Amino acid sequence: MAELFEGTAYPLRKALLAEYGSLDRRVKKIEKISRFRVDECEMLKGADGNPLSHVCTIYVDVPNDEEIKVALYGNVPIEGPVEEWTKAQHFEGGREGSYSLSFALRKGEQDKLSSLAQAMRGVVVGRRYSVPSYMYTCPRTADGLDHLKRVLDEVWNEPKNKN
Numbered sequence: 001m002a003e004l005f006e007g008t009a010y011p012l013r014k015a016l017l018a019e020y021g022s023l024d025r026r027v028k029k030i031e032k033i034s035r036f037r038v039d040e041c042e043m044l045k046g047a048d049g050n051p052l053s054h055v056c057t058i059y060v061d062v063p064n065d066e067e068i069k070v071a072l073y074g075n076v077p078i079e080g081p082v083e084e085w086t087k088a089q090h091f092e093g094g095r096e097g098s099y100s101l102s103f104a105l106r107k108g109e110q111d112k113l114s115s116l117a118q119a120m121r122g123v124v125v126g127r128r129y130s131v132p133s134y135m136y137t138c139p140r141t142a143d144g145l146d147h148l149k150r151v152l153d154e155v156w157n158e159p160k161n162k163n
Contacts, residue, residue, distance in 0.1 A: 009031075019151050038148050060148065077134045080129065089112065113149040114146065
């Protein structure tokens with residue numbers, strides 16, 4: 001994998017690859033790697049090998065070094081503060097009972113990840129929530145979003161937020 005890190009091309013992909021690894025280990029050229037799994041729960045699987053029901057999986061697609069598409073699948077807590085966040089960001093996809101949420105971010109917009117992480121934590125703090133597993137999902141998903149923001153801050157040379 002050392003040959004993937006030579007030169008200065010594809011800095012965003014290189015940073016994501018170094019931090020999270022590749023979904024497909026057969027791919028040997030960095031220009032062909034455009035999707036990364038960036039959640040903190042990759043190891044959490046049941047006896048049948050499938051992700052646990054309380055896992056919210058986060059993927060990032062990288063079309064170029066100036067933008068990404070973030071997609072959350074699985075146990076996505078679209079209620080309360082997260083639902084308000086999706087409305088404030090003018091996203092159509094996030095609705096209560098939905099199993100996914102996706103949105104695009106451009107360089108300099110990574111603070112949206114922090115605000116979504118804060119909304120995720122707000123789902124289970126001081127309010128009733130509809131799905132018992134949100135007690136596990138929301139903090140772990142928020143941690144994954146904060147971690148992704150730190151990686152993007154390093155690549156996009158933005159000051160780090162100490163969340």
